[in-house]
Amino acid sequence: MPPKITPELTALQAQCNREAVHAPGAIQPAGCLLSLDHELAVIVQISANIEQVLGIGVSQALQATPSQLLGARLINRLRQELQQRERLPGTLTIHRQINGCRCRFRIIAYRHRQRVLIELERVGGMTEQRLLPAVNEWLTRIAGAETEDTLLQLLVEAVRSLTGHDRVMVYRFDADWHGTVVAESRSEQASGYLGHSFPASDIPPQVRGLYLINPVRSIPDATVAAVPLVPAVDPEHPEPLDLSPGVLRAVSPRHLDYMCNMGVQAALSVAIQGDSGLWGLLACHGLVPTSLSPLVRDAVYTLVQMTTQRLFLLKSRDETAYLRRVQECRELLGEAQTGFQEPGELLQHRSKEWLDVFNAGGVALIHNGRICSSGQVPPKDELSRVGAWLNAHHQGSGVWCSQHLASTPLSDVCGRPEYAGLLAVPLPVDAKQRDWLLLFRAERLKSYRWAGRLEAMSQMEDGQRILSPQRSFETWVEEVHEQSDPWLPREQRAALDIGEDVTVAILVKAISDLNNRLTQVNRRLEGIATTDALTRVWNRYRIEQAIETDIGLAVRLGQPLALLMLDVDFFKRINDRHGHEAGDAVLATLAEVITRTLRDNDCLGRWGGEEFVILASGCGLDDGKALAERIRRAVGATDFGAAGRVTISLGVSQWRPGDDRKSLVERADTAMYAAKQGGRNRVMVEDDQGSIP
Numbered sequence: 295m296p297p298k299i300t301p302e303l304t305a306l307q308a309q310c311n312r313e314a315v316h317a318p319g320a321i322q323p324a325g326c327l328l329s330l331d332h333e334l335a336v337i338v339q340i341s342a343n344i345e346q347v348l349g350i351g352v353s354q355a356l357q358a359t360p361s362q363l364l365g366a367r368l369i370n371r372l373r374q375e376l377q378q379r380e381r382l383p384g385t386l387t388i389h390r391q392i393n394g395c396r397c398r399f400r401i402i403a404y405r406h407r408q409r410v411l412i413e414l415e416r417v418g419g420m421t422e423q424r425l426l427p428a429v430n431e432w433l434t435r436i437a438g439a440e441t442e443d444t445l446l447q448l449l450v451e452a453v454r455s456l457t458g459h460d461r462v463m464v465y466r467f468d469a470d471w472h473g474t475v476v477a478e479s480r481s482e483q484a485s486g487y488l489g490h491s492f493p494a495s496d497i498p499p500q501v502r503g504l505y506l507i508n509p510v511r512s513i514p515d516a517t518v519a520a521v522p523l524v525p526a527v528d529p530e531h532p533e534p535l536d537l538s539p540g541v542l543r544a545v546s547p548r549h550l551d552y553m554c555n556m557g558v559q560a561a562l563s564v565a566i567q568g569d570s571g572l573w574g575l576l577a578c579h580g581l582v583p584t585s586l587s588p589l590v591r592d593a594v595y596t597l598v599q600m601t602t603q604r605l606f607l608l609k610s611r612d613e614t615a616y617l618r619r620v621q622e623c624r625e626l627l628g629e630a631q632t633g634f635q636e637p638g639e640l641l642q643h644r645s646k647e648w649l650d651v652f653n654a655g656g657v658a659l660i661h662n663g664r665i666c667s668s669g670q671v672p673p674k675d676e677l678s679r680v681g682a683w684l685n686a687h688h689q690g691s692g693v694w695c696s697q698h699l700a701s702t703p704l705s706d707v708c709g710r711p712e713y714a715g716l717l718a719v720p721l722p723v724d725a726k727q728r729d730w731l732l733l734f735r736a737e738r739l740k741s742y743r744w745a746g747r748l749e750a751m752s753q754m755e756d757g758q759r760i761l762s763p764q765r766s767f768e769t770w771v772e773e774v775h776e777q778s779d780p781w782l783p784r785e786q787r788a789a790l791d792i793g794e795d796v797t798v799a800i801l802v803k804a805i806s807d808l809n810n811r812l813t814q815v816n817r818r819l820e821g822i823a824t825t826d827a828l829t830r831v832w833n834r835y836r837i838e839q840a841i842e843t844d845i846g847l848a849v850r851l852g853q854p855l856a857l858l859m860l861d862v863d864f865f866k867r868i869n870d871r872h873g874h875e876a877g878d879a880v881l882a883t884l885a886e887v888i889t890r891t892l893r894d895n896d897c898l899g900r901w902g903g904e905e906f907v908i909l910a911s912g913c914g915l916d917d918g919k920a921l922a923e924r925i926r927r928a929v930g931a932t933d934f935g936a937a938g939r940v941t942i943s944l945g946v947s948q949w950r951p952g953d954d955r956k957s958l959v960e961r962a963d964t965a966m967y968a969a970k971q972g973g974r975n976r977v978m979v980e981d982d983q984g985s986i987p
């Protein structure tokens with residue numbers, strides 16, 4: 295949540311951001327600086343405090359060669375080390391006799407264009423022997439920290455115990471580079487900033503950039519004046535020296551004012567680098583000047599590095615645990631697919647897990663213009679307007695999200711506290727119209743405790759308005775309404791994964807529905823193609839197929855096959871007396887009676903009009919005759935309602951080698967006509983030679 299910044303402040307900030315903080319042309323007096331030519335043969339510039347540090351006057355130093363001043367061994371070593379490099383890979387330590395005392399110096403060396411810059415710092419205070427056990431103990435504790443809070447708290451305590459600063463903080467940057475203090479250790483005299491936020495303008499972009507070149511920035515004493523270089527300007531290359539890789543770079547006057555306004559006289563900050571850049575800073579403040587041995591500074595850096603590693607390990611553990619939850623959720627959804635659920639059912643079954651994984655208050659699924667939901671979501675008409683707006687304004691397959699719907703064009707639709715944030719996942723179910731899975735989060739009231747007000751940060755200087763560093767760090771609480779927790783990148787990725795699964799589930803269900811419908815239609819079509827509409831028994835086409843099949847079996851297996859042809863006696867009379875409908879009813883009842891009389895593997899088909907064919911596979915003439923008699927008796931015993939009693943005449947033939955469908959049917963038909971001729975209501979069977987007796 296950025297503080298309110300006026301256009302005027304923005305312009306002033308831009309001005310401030312252009313300050314060349316990397317090349318101030320002076321150093322802090324914590325050490326001295328030498329600028330040598332690129333072959334390390336000539337001293338070009340030195341810092342004016344060379345006498346205090348090395349015990350040699352400025353003019354004497356400028357007349358000496360680097361080897362005379364620092365020793366031939368060191369210079370040769372530096373020449374070697376800097377042959378292929380821009381800077382010394384580590385640090386070097388040398389000893390010098392100064393005013394009769396043996397002093398230890400830390401050397402940092404780096405190239406800047408045609409010059410080689412050497413910084414010397416006195417090493418004093420804590421020795422390695424005292425420092426190492428303390429650092430080791432803290433490292434062990436840091437390595438065992440199980441939560442981010444504990445870890446960062448350990449770091450600030452460790453650093454304060456080593457450096458003696460009054461306040462040590464970790465502050466974490468947000469997406470807009472505002473920093474929030476997330477861990478703090480402080481003396482009783484120092485005011486606390488835990489939970490406070492500092493505006494991005496406190497650390498301008500070029501200063502943040504310097505942390506990438508040099509992660510450690512030390513200001514042991516903000517009260518002392520900066521030390522100029524002698525001569526002030528390099529006679530051959532007048533552009534100011536870039537001192538960013540070193541530790542002695544003088545402090546920007548604006549930053550000194552900032553520290554002074556904060557009541558701070560010493561500072562040390564170390565970058566906490568994440569995978570994607572600067573994650574935060576370790577910031578140490580001393581209410582009085584606090585000089586640090588380079589050894590302690592190194593130890594702090596090591597502690598920060600170890601903490602950073604542990605921090606990102608804990609974060610990746612957290613990430614893994616989250617991904618596992620998402621995976622479990624996806625597996626459950628996969629199982630649900632086997633049940634081919636309707637989208638609505640799917641949502642009802644899965645909403646609990648989804649709300650849990652996404653820490654959401656409500657979820658809605660817009661599918662085919664229909665809406666189902668669970669939990670706190672806007673009313674249906676508003677949801678469909680959300681879907682329409684998303685379809686019109688959000689292209690592509692990525693998610694659309696906002697933690698502050700009230701600030702989006704959807705504000706009039708659903709910018710209410712119960713659903714202040716929305717994560718919308720497109721479901722590419724249909725090429726023309728996308729479906730949507732919508733996750734809503736309720737408002738999370740938040741108060742930002744700003745350390746100072748940004749509005750009050752400009753002042754007049756020499757008739758010009760300039761951006762002044764913060765003067766007051768008094769807490770200014772800003773309440774933030776209408777916003778939900780932000781949708782984290784991992785949540786957005788997980789939502790896409792789950793959206794993909796939902797899309798598959800919807801498509802699988804649609805395909806399964808389509809298949810079911812097709813199967814039903816096919817069955818109906820098949821029925822229509824093979825069934826007689828009036829009697830519901832096979833039609834002529836189907837019974838002909840069956841005769842062909844059974845003749846095939848008889849040919850291959852020698853299986854006997856009898857064919858019965860039957861015809862209703864005096865059917866015309868029934869029609870004439872009782873009407874055509876009564877005639878139809880007789881045919882339908884007849885088919886039922888015959889079907890009941892048949893064995894399972896006998897087949898009945900309507901041959902046409904009032905004629906039927908029965909195919910009795912496995913039957914010879916005798917069995918065929920017996921079946922025909924059984925049917926005749928069953929029909930004769932049936933009451934046909936209005937038509938009263940009805941009789942039938944039947945003819946029976948048997949498959950013989952050389953028979954085809956036509957000849958087999960013809961002989962049964964001939965036998966049936968013989969039965970008619972013989973007086974009807976009887977069975978006539980061909981003889982063994984296939985003739986009608």
Ligand SMILES: Nc1nc2c(ncn2[C@@H]2O[C@H](COP(=O)(O)OP(=O)(O)OP(=O)(O)O)[C@@H](O)[C@H]2O)c(=O)[nH]1
Nearest residue numbers: 861862863864865866867869874875877878903904
């Ligand atoms: N109601 C009805 N009548 C049908 C149907 N199909 C054929 N018919 C009638 O069945 C009658 C058959 O008459 P005919 O062939 O003269 O034979 P019949 O009256 O049964 O006499 P015989 O077969 O010699 O005993 C005709 O009047 C047809 O119109 C049908 O689906 N429904």
